[in-house]
Amino acid sequence: MRGAAGADENLIFERRESAVRSYCRQFDSVFDTAEGSVVRDVAGREYLDFVAGAGSLNYGHNDPDMRDALIAHLEHHGMSHSLDLSSSTKSAFLTAFESLVLLPRELDYRVQFTGPTGANAVEAALKLARKVTGRTNVVAFTNAFHGVSLGALAATGNRHHRVGPQLPLPGVTRMPYDGYQGAGIDTADLLARMLGDPSSGLDAPAAILLETVQGEGGLNVASAGWLRRIAELARSSGALLVVDDVQAGCGRTGTFFSFEPYGIAPDLVVLSKSISGYGLPMALLLIRPEYDVWQPGEHNGTFRGNGHAFVTAQVALTKFWAGTDFTTDVARRADLLAIRLAEVADAVPGAVVKGRGMMRGVDVGSGELASAISRRCFADGLMLETAGPHDQVVKVLAPLTTPDELLNHGLDILLAATRTVAAQQPVGSEQVVGSEQAVAAQQPVGSEQAGQAKQAVGSERDVRGSSGLVPA
Numbered sequence: 001m002r003g004a005a006g007a008d009e010n011l012i013f014e015r016r017e018s019a020v021r022s023y024c025r026q027f028d029s030v031f032d033t034a035e036g037s038v039v040r041d042v043a044g045r046e047y048l049d050f051v052a053g054a055g056s057l058n059y060g061h062n063d064p065d066m067r068d069a070l071i072a073h074l075e076h077h078g079m080s081h082s083l084d085l086s087s088s089t090k091s092a093f094l095t096a097f098e099s100l101v102l103l104p105r106e107l108d109y110r111v112q113f114t115g116p117t118g119a120n121a122v123e124a125a126l127k128l129a130r131k132v133t134g135r136t137n138v139v140a141f142t143n144a145f146h147g148v149s150l151g152a153l154a155a156t157g158n159r160h161h162r163v164g165p166q167l168p169l170p171g172v173t174r175m176p177y178d179g180y181q182g183a184g185i186d187t188a189d190l191l192a193r194m195l196g197d198p199s200s201g202l203d204a205p206a207a208i209l210l211e212t213v214q215g216e217g218g219l220n221v222a223s224a225g226w227l228r229r230i231a232e233l234a235r236s237s238g239a240l241l242v243v244d245d246v247q248a249g250c251g252r253t254g255t256f257f258s259f260e261p262y263g264i265a266p267d268l269v270v271l272s273k274s275i276s277g278y279g280l281p282m283a284l285l286l287i288r289p290e291y292d293v294w295q296p297g298e299h300n301g302t303f304r305g306n307g308h309a310f311v312t313a314q315v316a317l318t319k320f321w322a323g324t325d326f327t328t329d330v331a332r333r334a335d336l337l338a339i340r341l342a343e344v345a346d347a348v349p350g351a352v353v354k355g356r357g358m359m360r361g362v363d364v365g366s367g368e369l370a371s372a373i374s375r376r377c378f379a380d381g382l383m384l385e386t387a388g389p390h391d392q393v394v395k396v397l398a399p400l401t402t403p404d405e406l407l408n409h410g411l412d413i414l415l416a417a418t419r420t421v422a423a424q425q426p427v428g429s430e431q432v433v434g435s436e437q438a439v440a441a442q443q444p445v446g447s448e449q450a451g452q453a454k455q456a457v458g459s460e461r462d463v464r465g466s467s468g469l470v471p472a
Contacts, residue, residue, distance in 0.1 A: 009042060023051075026374065027383055034061035037402040037410075039383070048410040050384040050398040055215065055247040055359075058274035060399035065319055066278045066312040073311045082305035084113060089310035096317040101256055109269065109286035112294070115301030116281030116309070118246035118272035119147025122209075124285045124299045125268045126151050129207035129240040132291050137203040139191070139239070141177040141210055143217030143389060146244055155209050157217065158389070173202055177214065178226040188229040195237050205239040207268075212258040215247040218363065218388030219355035219395065224262045231264040240267040240291065246283075250274035251400050253357035254331050256321060267291055275309075277316025282309035330400050333407065334358050337396065340411040344394070347418045354393060358400050362418075367391035369421065376417035382410050394418075 009030040013021070029041040037060055039049045052058065059066070079087055094111060102109060114121040130136055140146070140155035147153065148161050154169035156162060162169060175194075176187040194200035208230060214220040222230075234241035243266040248258035250273065259266060268291070272283035281303065320326040334357045345351040345362045352363045364370050367390040374386055374394060387395045394414070398407055 023385075026385070027051075027378055036060040036062075037399050037406050046381065047378070048382045048398075048406060048413070050382060050396050050410055052397045052399050053279050054273070054385075055252060055397050056273040056276075056279045058250050058252060058400045059277055059316055059320065060401045061279070063278065063312075063316070063319075063401075066315045069311050069315045070278070070308055073308065078311070079307040081303070082307055083302070084300070084305055087305070087307060087310070089307045089314070090305070093310040093314040093317075096314045100317045100321045105257070105260065107265065108289060110289055110292045112285040112287055112292075112299075113304040114283050114285055114299065116272075116283050116303050116306055117147070118244070118270060118283055119149045119152045120301060121246070121270045121272055121283040121285045122146045122152040122155070122244060123149055125242045125270055126155070126207060126209070127299055128285070128287065128291065128294065129242065129268065132240060132293055133206040133238060135204055135206035135239075136171050137205045138172045139175055139202075139205045139208045140172050141175055141214075142180050143177055143214050143220055144209070144211060144244075145214065145216035146209065146211075173205070177210075177217075177220060178222040179220065186226070186229075188226050188233065191230070192233055195233060204237060207240045207242045208234045209242045209244060211244045211248060212262070213248045213253055213356050213359055215359065215395075216387050218393045219359065219361050221354070221356050227259065227262045227264055231266075234267075242266060242268040242270065244270045246270055246272045248359060251320070251327070251330055251357075252359045252397075254334055255327065258356075274316075276306075276313045278309070278312035280306060280309040280312060282306055282313060326400075330358060333400070333402070333404065334360075336404065336407065337398070337411070340408070340415070341396070344411070344415050344418050347415065348422050358396075358398065361387065361393045361395040363388065363393045364418075365392055369425070370394050372421045373414070373417050376421055377413055380413045380417060382413040382417075384414070 010028070013024065029045070031039050032042045033040045034049070037049055039047050039061065041047070049057075049061070052060075073089070078089065082090070097111065112124060114124045126138055129138070138155060140157070142157050144155060144157045145161075146155045148156070150167070150169065151171075153162060153167070154172045157174065175191050178187060180187055194202040210222070210230065211217075212222050212227060231241050241264070243257075243259050245258050249271050250256065252258070252274070255261060257269065267288050269286040270283070271286065275284060276282040337358060337360055338353060341353045341360055341362055345353050348362070348364045348369070350365050354361055354363050364373065367386065367388075370386045370392050374384055377384055384397075385395050387393045396414070398410065
């Protein structure tokens with residue numbers, strides 16, 4: 001689909017940019033400016049952005065306080081690039097991270113600044129776990145996504161990204177994630193049995209690597225009991241527990257770390273995406289002190305000292321994490337999102353609401369249907385993507401700061417698009433949810449709760465067409 005703006009501008013991308021590009025194929029316009037939850041193309045058309053940089057913009061586009069701090073830093077001739085030199089901006093960030101994130105949660109981690117991508121931080125975690133334990137094998141899970149560099153890619157499940165069988169991706173044993181084998185089957189039992197059986201063929205792992213919510217894998221949510229069991233299995237088997245919080249962290253699931261509600265303390269934690277607060281490249285590996293056995297420079301990266309990201313990250317922490325107002329607001333908004341998505345699920349037979357916090361979506365059972373819904377939403381002024389092994393999940397990653405009015409407006413667009421596309425399906429066609437995991441592991445919001453939500457917000461919502469985003 002050719003967007004309303006940018007046809008001529010697109011020619012340079014088609015002529016010179018690699019065929020690997022993906023998001024621009026789905027959102028076929030040339031974008032220019034952005035503020036909060038709204039982006040604008042070169043023709044001035046506005047879109048609600050519920051992709052949010054794939055979770056890199058939890059606080060929205062161009063937060064004014066972060067922007068002003070960054071401009072002040074530039075005007076002060078502040079350092080932009082510092083390798084791993086000590087700098088005033090890094091000091092301010094580490095002080096804020098210690099006082100506002102670690103100490104209130106009684107967590108003790110060393111902070112490693114890796115190359116500024118989640119994948120590089122995952123690579124560092126796997127390398128360090130292997131160094132600490134003297135082992136090579138890593139346990140990872142079905143539908144996992146940890147990045148596309150070779151080590152992280154070996155732990156990633158998606159066949160499309162693995163480019164198999166051309167690439168050898170050794171060193172990982174794949175185990176079923178929570179709910180993968182359907183209701184009533186605890187997949188942690190299988191891992192426990194294989195770890196305890198010297199003839200299982202499972203080499204003793206250096207690490208057990210997991211996401212508490214599998215974002216790209218389809219918004220699969222691990223249960224508290226399963227996570228605690230996996231953490232215990234890591235401890236008892238001598239493996240390091242590594243939580244990849246690249247997308248689920250920084251408040252996306254409601255708390256700063258996605259694992260906080262479950263009472264587990266990972267040995268290593270990977271953070272990226274929204275850690276800079278402003279969409280700037282930045283990644284961290286959090287390391288329990290006893291496992292910080294690196295030799296100087298043993299894992300490095302030219303761009304691990306992004307001074308601009310340190311500035312905005314420190315502002316993000318002090319602005320949003322100094323008290324409880326932000327988390328309270330995110331929890332309230334997440335409840336609203338769940339209720340509204342239940343309405344969307346009602347429009348498609350067999351559809352299921354998935355996810356946790358502000359990391360939710362609807363499994364509509366078909367990648368073709370989900371993609372059609374996403375395309376219709378974009379035509380109507382809403383950007384959102386799909387996820388899951390068959391791209392069958394319509395995924396909502398709205399900025400955590402999205403005002404209720406805009407959040408409801410975007411979800412109105414999604415609901416209308418879903419109803420329109422579903423009505424165009426051939427008579428007698430039936431959507432079947434893509435995996436039993438969607439049914440077994442998720443707890444969709446019930447019709448009674450959805451009805452209560454409609455009473456609460458339905459009469460007050462400003463339902464508008466695609467001609468304008470901000471209600472008058």
